[in-house]
Amino acid sequence: MFEHLHWANERLLEALQKIEGEKQEALRFFSHILFAEKVWLTRLQGLDSPPITLWDDVEIKDCAELVEQNKKGMTTYMKTLTNDDLDHIITYQNSKGIEFQNTVREILTHVA
Numbered sequence: 301m302f303e304h305l306h307w308a309n310e311r312l313l314e315a316l317q318k319i320e321g322e323k324q325e326a327l328r329f330f331s332h333i334l335f336a337e338k339v340w341l342t343r344l345q346g347l348d349s350p351p352i353t354l355w356d357d358v359e360i361k362d363c364a365e366l367v368e369q370n371k372k373g374m375t376t377y378m379k380t381l382t383n384d385d386l387d388h389i390i391t392y393q394n395s396k397g398i399e400f401q402n403t404v405r406e407i408l409t410h411v412a
Contacts, residue, residue: 301412334366
């Protein structure tokens with residue numbers, strides 16, 4: 301599923317890079333997805349979610365960097381997982397400070 305996610309992110313990036321003219325709204329939606337992937341990865345790693353504005357206006361180069369960062373980060377993370385790790389419960393707070401708990405398996409499925 302994550303190979304497909306990375307493939308899709310790269311195809312979206314390529315398509316956005318080819319668009320001439322106004323594409324800020326499309327970049328905004330795409331960057332939201334990429335920022336959310338980054339937040340979920342930090343939660344999976346047991347780190348506090350970075351103070352990321354999920355609805356920022358960004359440039360295409362920022363999206364390109366996020367695509368690569370997320371691919372590298374998630375690939376590295378997934379290589380360390382065992383089957384037992386998938387049932388580990390992650391406790392985190394959403395952007396409004398409300399606490400939630402999900403298993404690694406649930407989070408990975410949601411992100412993919």
